[in-house]
Amino acid sequence: MVAATTTPARRFLQTWVPLLAIFLLIVAEHVPLGRDWLTNMDIGFVFVPMLFLARYSEGFFAPIAILLLGVLKDVTSDTPIGFWSFLFCVFFILVLGQRQLLYNAAYNTVWATFGFLCFLIYTVFYVLAVLSLSVVPSFAATMLGALLTVLAFPLFNLAFDWLSQDDDPLGAY
Amino acid sequence: MAGFGPRKGEKRLLTGTGIAFICALLALLLLFVLPKNDPLIVDLRQKSFDVLMPVFRMVAWPFDQMRAAGKNMNELMDLRQQNADLLAENQSLRENIETLTRDSALLSQYRQLLSMPIETEAKVIGARVVADLRSPFVKTLVVNRGQEDGVAIGQAVMGGRGLVGRVISVGSRSSRVLLATDLNSHIPVVTLSGNVRAILSGRNESQPVLTFLPRKADLQNADTIITSGDGGEMPIGLPVGKLALDEHGKPFVQLHDDLDQLVHVRLVLSEAVPDVATPVRGR
Numbered sequence: 001m002v003a004a005t006t007t008p009a010r011r012f013l014q015t016w017v018p019l020l021a022i023f024l025l026i027v028a029e030h031v032p033l034g035r036d037w038l039t040n041m042d043i044g045f046v047f048v049p050m051l052f053l054a055r056y057s058e059g060f061f062a063p064i065a066i067l068l069l070g071v072l073k074d075v076t077s078d079t080p081i082g083f084w085s086f087l088f089c090v091f092f093i094l095v096l097g098q099r100q101l102l103y104n105a106a107y108n109t110v111w112a113t114f115g116f117l118c119f120l121i122y123t124v125f126y127v128l129a130v131l132s133l134s135v136v137p138s139f140a141a142t143m144l145g146a147l148l149t150v151l152a153f154p155l156f157n158l159a160f161d162w163l164s165q166d167d168d169p170l171g172a173y
Numbered sequence: 174m175a176g177f178g179p180r181k182g183e184k185r186l187l188t189g190t191g192i193a194f195i196c197a198l199l200a201l202l203l204l205f206v207l208p209k210n211d212p213l214i215v216d217l218r219q220k221s222f223d224v225l226m227p228v229f230r231m232v233a234w235p236f237d238q239m240r241a242a243g244k245n246m247n248e249l250m251d252l253r254q255q256n257a258d259l260l261a262e263n264q265s266l267r268e269n270i271e272t273l274t275r276d277s278a279l280l281s282q283y284r285q286l287l288s289m290p291i292e293t294e295a296k297v298i299g300a301r302v303v304a305d306l307r308s309p310f311v312k313t314l315v316v317n318r319g320q321e322d323g324v325a326i327g328q329a330v331m332g333g334r335g336l337v338g339r340v341i342s343v344g345s346r347s348s349r350v351l352l353a354t355d356l357n358s359h360i361p362v363v364t365l366s367g368n369v370r371a372i373l374s375g376r377n378e379s380q381p382v383l384t385f386l387p388r389k390a391d392l393q394n395a396d397t398i399i400t401s402g403d404g405g406e407m408p409i410g411l412p413v414g415k416l417a418l419d420e421h422g423k424p425f426v427q428l429h430d431d432l433d434q435l436v437h438v439r440l441v442l443s444e445a446v447p448d449v450a451t452p453v454r455g456r
Contacts, residue, residue: 024232027225031233032305032314032436042308063193067200075221076304078311081214082204089197096190129310132204135356135377137309 014056014163018049019065021159025049026073041137041145042125044118046073047091048149048156051114054095055102056164066092080132087128091121111157115150122146219344222304222315226347229303229315295408295443297331298322302435303347312355312377312432314338318440319346327406329441332430335412336360336400337438348440352432353381353413361403362413362426364396370403373413373426383416383424394418398426408443 025046046069053062070085077084094117095102102110126142129135207214248255300322304315318324320343328340330350338352339360351358358375362383369390371383386392396416402409414428 027228028232030229030304030306030315031236032302033236058189060189060192063189063196066193067196070200071203072221075218076225076306077308078218078306078313079308080204080209081207082200082202085200086197086204089193089200093190093193093197096193128204133310135310141309 010163011056011058015053015062017163018053018057018160019062019069021049022046022053022066022069023072026069026076030076041141041148043145043152044121044149045152045156046088047118047121048114048153049160050088050091051095051110051117052157052160052163054092055099063089063092083128083132087121087125090124091117094120111150111153114153118146118150119143122149215342219342219347219349222347222349223319223344226303226315226317233303295441296323297439297441298324300348300438300440302438306349307352309377312352312358312375313341314350314352314435314438316348316350316438316440317346319344319348321345322440323442324348324440325442328443329400329407329411331411331439331441332432332435333437335414335429336407337428337430337432337435339407340440350438353428354378354432359384360407360413361401362398363401364392364416365399366396367391367393370401371424373398379432380417380425380427383426386424392416392418392424408441411441 029045050066053066066088067085070088071081073079073084073088074081098113098117102113105113122142122145126137126139129137298318300316300318302314303317306313306315316330324340324343326340326343329336330338330340336353338350338355338358340348341351342349352375353360353373354375354377356375356377358373358381360373361370362373363370367390369387369392371390372385373381374384375381383392383398394417398413398416400407400409400411400413412429414426417425417427419425
């Protein structure tokens with residue numbers, strides 16, 4: 001087996017840059033921009049850095065950090081504590097399950113996988129909202145949120161792509 | 174690439190995926206076990222807004238600058254027209270002042286004749302909207318005024334032209350405002366010309382509706398809606414919006430303020446209005 005060539009500094013960035021991005025996106029979501037039509041759906045830009053984090057992180061820190069960021073999202077979004085935390089953790093687990101497929105995959109494959117996982121997680125979002133909240137969101141608006149998230153992938157992915165360039169494809173697997 | 178699971182020859186009780194599963198279960202447990210409106214949770218949310226307020230400001234700064242620049246450009250382009258409009262408005266307001274001064278004097282005399290208590294003076298403070306928490310589930314805002322400024326739960330929140338909501342939780346430096354359009358918002362109101370009492374109820378849509386109307390209520394389209402002061406939390410007579418009827422004849426209210434454009438709001442720091450039956454001291 002060939003040892004991984006990822007340097008500790010790069011590994012540090014691979015963990016902390018996505019986490020910081022998720023934190024900032026959670027906060028930025030609440031900047032008053034005066035757009036009522038956007039408030040009727042949840043666009044999950046945070047899932048892009050989360051995909052990156054789940055692809056490259058190792059150890060126990062990342063899933064715990066994802067749980068805590070989910071709690072932060074719950075607190076700032078006025079949703080019951082556990083709602084977004086659960087969705088974040090499920091998305092993280094789903095990406096972990098696809099690590100072998102995503103590793104060194106072509107850009108379009110990564111995008112398509114992200115799209116599939118996004119629609120899956122937004123379906124879970126809808127079901128969970130029906131089960132646990134007094135307000136049922138519109139299914140069409142939920143799926144539109146998923147679509148916009150998927151369409152935003154290339155833009156956000158640009159920021160993270162350079163972080164993944166130094167890895168050895170044969171790593172520890 | 175480093176693996177998420179144990180390396181060769183390494184024994185681990187739990188893998189990263191296992192931890193992620195435990196985290197997901199913990200989140201699910203929190204979701205279904207924690208009471209949704211527990212005062213501790215509400216307090217935690219409010220305290221987190223107090224802490225996060227500088228971050229909200231920092232993230233909002235570039236957006237604020239862009240919006241200000243756009244607004245400046247628009248204002249510069251419309252300067253001449255705005256000046257003409259303001260002159261006309263000024264003339265109209267000057268004419269209204271005379272009528273209002275006379276009405277105010279008459280009202281004061283009538284109040285004395287009827288021995289009615291004078292409404293408590295409402296102190297109004299301005300606040301800035303620092304976070305917009307509107308989502309498919311809730312319609313709330315966070316403003317940068319809290320207990321230190323005299324804000325308390327239940328106080329009315331006004332936009333530039335009318336009521337937009339009320340305070341639902343207060344931190345030391347920030348407060349959360351439940352907008353009139355939120356599903357949980359219920360505000361006692363009255364129609365100005367018909368004197369019909371009702372409850373202004375949000376439904377998570379762009380406009381709130383009137384509920385608990387009397388059976389044969391005389392509702393007139395475009396009638397002005399003001400707060401009735403019932404319950405004592407809000408002062409009487411705060412402007413809310415205009416009554417409108419939808420295609421099925423159901424009444425809803427077009428709020429005076431556009432909730433999308435709220436950058437600054439006014440908090441009405443009034444105390445509870447004394448009961449009319451209570452004699453007023455010193456009169």
